[in-house]
Every structure is written in C-alpha cells, then in structure tokens.
Amino acid sequence: MNKRCIIILLTLGFTYPLFSQTLTQARKWFEEGNFAEAKPVFQRLVKQAPSNANYNFWYGACCYETGEKEEARPFLEKSAARKVINAYLYLGKLYYDLYLFDEAVENIENHIYWLEQKKRDTESAEMELERCRRGARMIRGTEKINIIDSIVIDKATFLSAYKLSEESGTITPGDNGSGFSFTNQMKDKMLVSLPNEDGTKQLYSSIYMIDKWSDPEPVKGLDEWGENADYPFMASDGITLYYAAKSEDNLGGYDIYVTRYNSDDNAYFRPDNIGMPFNSPWNDYMYAIDELNNLGWFASDRYQPEGKVCIYIFIPNETKEIYDYETTNRTLITDAATLKSIAKTQHNPEKIQEGRNALAKIMSNPQKKENKNDFHFIIKDGIIYTTLKDFRSEDARKQFPIFLQKQKDLQALRQTLKTLRNTYRQSDKNGKNKLSAEILDKEKREKELQDELKQLEITIRNTEIKKTNIKAT
Numbered sequence: 072m073n074k075r076c077i078i079i080l081l082t083l084g085f086t087y088p089l090f091s092q093t094l095t096q097a098r099k100w101f102e103e104g105n106f107a108e109a110k111p112v113f114q115r116l117v118k119q120a121p122s123n124a125n126y127n128f129w130y131g132a133c134c135y136e137t138g139e140k141e142e143a144r145p146f147l148e149k150s151a152a153r154k155v156i157n158a159y160l161y162l163g164k165l166y167y168d169l170y171l172f173d174e175a176v177e178n179i180e181n182h183i184y185w186l187e188q189k190k191r192d193t194e195s196a197e198m199e200l201e202r203c204r205r206g207a208r209m210i211r212g213t214e215k216i217n218i219i220d221s222i223v224i225d226k227a228t229f230l231s232a233y234k235l236s237e238e239s240g241t242i243t244p245g246d247n248g249s250g251f252s253f254t255n256q257m258k259d260k261m262l263v264s265l266p267n268e269d270g271t272k273q274l275y276s277s278i279y280m281i282d283k284w285s286d287p288e289p290v291k292g293l294d295e296w297g298e299n300a301d302y303p304f305m306a307s308d309g310i311t312l313y314y315a316a317k318s319e320d321n322l323g324g325y326d327i328y329v330t331r332y333n334s335d336d337n338a339y340f341r342p343d344n345i346g347m348p349f350n351s352p353w354n355d356y357m358y359a360i361d362e363l364n365n366l367g368w369f370a371s372d373r374y375q376p377e378g379k380v381c382i383y384i385f386i387p388n389e390t391k392e393i394y395d396y397e398t399t400n401r402t403l404i405t406d407a408a409t410l411k412s413i414a415k416t417q418h419n420p421e422k423i424q425e426g427r428n429a430l431a432k433i434m435s436n437p438q439k440k441e442n443k444n445d446f447h448f449i450i451k452d453g454i455i456y457t458t459l460k461d462f463r464s465e466d467a468r469k470q471f472p473i474f475l476q477k478q479k480d481l482q483a484l485r486q487t488l489k490t491l492r493n494t495y496r497q498s499d500k501n502g503k504n505k506l507s508a509e510i511l512d513k514e515k516r517e518k519e520l521q522d523e524l525k526q527l528e529i530t531i532r533n534t535e536i537k538k539t540n541i542k543a544t
Contacts, residue, residue, distance in 0.1 A: 101129060106136040117146065124153035132161050140165055151178065156185045160196065163203060168352060170405045172207035179203050206322060206352075210408050211396040213347040218385045218413040219366075219426040225378060229357070229370050232382040234433045236363040240305060251357070253303045257459060262303040262312070263287060272299045274314060291338035293330070301325075302357040308479070309459075309472035312339060315356035320344055323352035327369060334473065347408040348416070360387050364429045374411070383410065386426045390483050446475065450535055464538035467531045474527050481520045488513050 097112035110133035117126040131146030143165060150158035159182035166175035179200040186193045222232050230242060241254045250264030250272050259279045264272045265287060273294070275287035293300060297316030302325075304313045310332045315325040327349050330342035349355055353373040360367045367387045372380045394404050406415045417423050448456045448471070462468035488510065495506045 097129070101133065104136075106133040109133050110137060124150045124155050124158075127153075128155045128158045128161070131158070135161055135165055140168060151181075154185070156182060156189070159185070160199070163199065167203050167206055170206070170210060170409055172203055172210055175203040176200065176207055202322075205320065209322065209344075209346050209350070210404065213394050213396075213404055213408045214349075214388070215392045215394055215407070215418060216348065216385050216388060216416060217419050217422050217426065218383050218410065218416045219423055219430060220384045221410075221413050222382045222384075223375065223379055224382060226372070226380040227378075229380050229382060233357075233359060233368050234430070235359060235361045235368075236433075238363045239307065239359070239361045242304065242357070242359065250301050251303065253305055255305055255309070256307065260305075260309075262290065262305060264301040264303065272301050274300045274303055292333070292336070293339055293342060296342050297321075297328070299325075304357070304359045306360060307362050307472075308476045309469075310476050313345075313358040313360075314342075315358070316342075318344075322347075322350050324354035324372075325356045326350040327355050327358045329358075331476075334469075348410050351409070362387075364433060366426060366429055366433075371410075373409070383413070384426075384430060385416075386422050390486055448531075450532055456535075462535060464535045467535040467538065470527065470531050470534070474524065474531060477520060477524050477527065481517065481524065484513060484517055484520065488517065 093112055094116065097109045097116075100106070100109035100112075110130065113126060113130035113133055117123065117130045120126055127146040128150035131143045131150060134140070134143035134146065143161070147158050147162040147165060151162045159178045163175045163178035163182060166172070166178060179196060183193050183196045183200060186196060224232050230244065233242060235242070238256050240256050241258075243252050243254070245252055245263065245265075249266055252261055252263035254261045261277045261279075261284065263275050263277065265275050267273050274290040276290050277284045277287045279285075293314075293316075297318030297320075300314055300316040302315040305311070306313070312330050312332065313327060315327050317325055320326075321344070327345050328342040329345050330339045332338075333340050344350060345358070349358065349369055351371060351373045353371060355369060355371045355373070358367070358369040365386060367385045368382060369385075370380050370382050375381055394407065396404065403415070406412055410416065446457060450456060456462065459468055459471065462471065491506060491510050491513065495503055495510060498506060
C-alpha cells in the first residue's frame with residue numbers, strides 16, 4: 072500500500088466519526104423540535120448527497136417548521152416520491168397551507184396507508200386528514216365577493232379601522248383585554264365575551280333595565296359549538312349573530328361563524344362556518360356589516376407578522392354566490408380564497424365604485440348621520456313607523472325583526488326560484504326531472520312564507536294598536 076492510499080484511509084477514518092456525530096446531533100435536535108439548529112446541518116448533508124431521501128426529508132421538514140415553505144416543497148416532494156413515511160405528512164401540511172387541499176388529502180392518505188402497513192398509530196394522522204378534507208370542501212364553496220380595500224394595522228388597535236354607522240351598533244374591547252362586546256342600535260341589548268372558570272371564553276347577553284344592565288347570562292345554543300367564543304356582532308335584524316370561535320370544524324385558529332335566534336326555544340340555532348374567503352388556516356374574526364352604507368369588515372392575521380392584522384372591507388352580497396369549482400380556473404379560485412390580491416376579487420366595477428364612494432364619504436365625514444328610514448310599516452292610515460324606536464309595544468318591537476328577516480328570506484327564495492326556473496328551461500329531459508322536485512318544494516315554501524308574513528304583519532299591527540290605544544280602521 073503506497074503512502075497516498077494510507078493518507079486517504081486515515082482521513083476517512085477520522086472523518087466518518089465526525090460525520091456520524093454531526094448527523095446524530097442534528098437528528099437529536101430535530102426530534103427535540105430545535106429545527107433552526109438542525110437545518111444547516113441537513114442542508115449541508117443534502118448538498119453532499121442530493122439523492123438521499125432521508126436528508127431531503129429532514130431538511131424539507133426543518134424548512135417547513137421554520138417558515139420557509141416554498142424552500143421546503145421540492146425536498147419534501149423528492150422524499151415523498153421515495154416513500155419516506157413522514158414526508159407524506161409534512162407534504163400534506165404544506166399543501167394545506169398552500170390551499171392545494173386535494174393534494175394534501177392524497178398525501179395524508181398515503182401517510183396513513185404506510186402507518187397501517189407498519190402497524191403504527193394513525194389517530195393524529197386521521198385528524199390531519201379530516202382537516203385537509205374540510206379545506207377541500209370549503210374551497211369548493213368559496214364565495215364570490217368584492218373587496219374594495221384592505222388595511223394592515225396593529226392588532227391592539229384594529230377596531231379603529233371599523234367605521235360603522237350608529238345604526239349598526241357599537242363594538243368595544245372588553246376590560247383588561249378579556250374579550251369584545253357588541254351593543255345594539257337601541258342600546259338596550261349587549262353581547263359580550265367573558266372568561267369561564269377554565270379560562271375559555273363564552274358569549275353572554277345582558278339587557279338594559281330602567282337604569283342599569285342586567286347580570287350577563289350565557290347565550291343559549293352555542294355552548295357545544297367551539298371554544299373561546301368572541302368578537303360578537305348582531306345584524307340590524309336583531310336575529311342574525313356573527314362571532315368567532317375555535318372549533319374542531321375550523322380551518323385554523325379563529326374562524327367566523329353565523330347563527331340565527333330561534334324565538335321558539337329562546338336559543339340560537341347551530342352555527343355555520345361562513346367559509347372562504349372569510350376564513351383561512353390563520354385567525355379570522357370580527358365580522359361586521361353596516362347595512363346603511365352597504366359595507367362589511369372582517370379581520371385576519373393571514374400572511375401578517377406578529378402583532379399585525381389585516382382589515383378587509385367588502386361589499387356584502389344580498390344572496391351568497393359561489394365560484395363553480397368544476398368550470399373555474401383553479402388558480403383564480405385559490406387567489407379568491409386566499410385574498411393575496413384583493414384586485415382579483417373585484418368582479419363588479421360598478422359595485423366597487425359605489426363601495427369606494429361610500430367608504431370615502433364615511434372617512435371624510437365620519438360624524439355626519441344619514442337621514443334614512445330603516446323601513447316603512449303601516450300601523451293604520453296616517454301612522455307609519457320607520458325605525459324600531461317607533462314601537463311602543465315591547466312585544467311588537469321584538470317580533471318586527473323576525474318579520475323583516477322573513478321578508479329577506481322570501482326575497483332570497485324568489486331569486487333562487489328564478490335561477491332554478493331558468494336552468495329548468497335550458498335543461499334536457501333528465502335535467503328537468505332532477506330540478507322539478509326542488510322547484511316544487513321551494514314553491515311550497517314560498518307560499519308558506521307568504522302566509523307567515525301576512526299573519527305576522529297582522530299580529531304586530533294589532534299588538535302595537537292595543538298597546539298605544541290607537542283605534543283600528
């Protein structure tokens with residue numbers, strides 16, 4: 072053996088223990104969650120052996136955990152292609168964050184398959200799979216909205232960006248940052264988020280009685296649908312409640328929910344997640360609507376640094392309109408769902424201009440009150456009510472928002488029927504057979520709503536007349 076060979080062997084002899092020690096330390100850091108320390112070691116190793124599936128996984132996973140998700144993608148994809156079990160898991164999470172939900176589902180399913188083959192526990196992976204499937208369902212229901220502006224602001228002062236009219240009620244932060252409260256236009260009802268004994272937050276309601284607020288009572292019907300309920304907002308109908316909570320049904324962090332008051336049970340119906348683009352894998356909350364100016368607001372910390380939040384200002388839809396997932400370009404839907412570019416949400420130039428004009432008017436003259444009637448409700452000849460304050464009967468005042476909501480429901484139902492009938496006329500025989508039952512069912516409901524409205528109108532009018540001693544005509 073010549074001198075050169077001896078030197079090479081001696082060098083390898085010293086290098087291998089050092090290499091092994093470095094890899095062992097990096098893996099230890101990885102397992103302990105010290106991804107920032109482990110990342111440069113794995114980066115060096117993957118450069119030395121680009122085809123090593125494990126090195127690609129460890130480096131890709133470290134990039135993902137330290138927030139370099141685009142950097143992580145090719146390394147995780149390469150390791151998953153070589154069937155590294157945990158690479159499927161990380162790739163699924165990465166695709167979820169990128170709104171590639173179908174691809175996320177596929178990778179988590181592969182992860183579970185190989186866990187089962189190895190006789191390993193799949194419980195946490197099954198939970199991750201359900202989360203990805205939830206995202207896949209929600210993106211298919213992405214609502215088409217027009218966002219007119221967005222403002223990045225300090226989270227601690229985010230309410231300063233909300234320019235609601237007095238008719239929309241008042242939102243205020245709670246004492247010591249404990250939660251938020253909403254007070255209605257008439258200033259006789261309050262919804263507030265308060266901490267429970269276990270530290271989680273729950274919504275409570277309070278009524279103003281003569282000269283003070285009643286003791287807060289838990290809002291009924293919402294107990295089992297999420298934790299840390301906060302950021303309440305009641306629509307002007309007095310029935311529709313928006314709030315944010317953390318739940319197993321969430322996309323991530325806080326999600327925004329909507330529910331309606333059920334006067335029969337004195338409780339709220341099961342809340343619905345309002346979906347994308349309002350909700351995301353980050354925190355989304357404080358959804359509020361100013362019906363007077365036809366503007367809406369909500370807050371989100373998606374893509375924002377610590378301590379910052381983005382306030383999105385949008386034009387509320389009269390009826391929900393969603394993208395057709397099967398016929399619309401996927402990139403367009405992803406852009407709409409993520410809100411990375413609000414310009415790509417601006418589909419209706421006329422509405423956008425109206426919204427901007429309304430916002431500009433509010434910003435330039437925030438203290439000016441609009442002289443606008445809420446509605447016209449005839450009590451008798453010559454006596455017309457235009458605001459809830461006009462009602463003297465408390466029962467009539469409570470019933471009237473229900474009447475208004477039923478009017479909206481009837482209007483929305485008629486619009487749906489119009490769309491279904493147009494589709495029916497353009498469909499073939501098979502399509503018409505499928506639509507006919509749905510049309511008949513909605514026509515039946517239309518007749519029921521008309522009858523309910525007629526009876527409720529009479530009841531409200533007679534209740535008010537009896538209270539005020541107005542002679543009926």
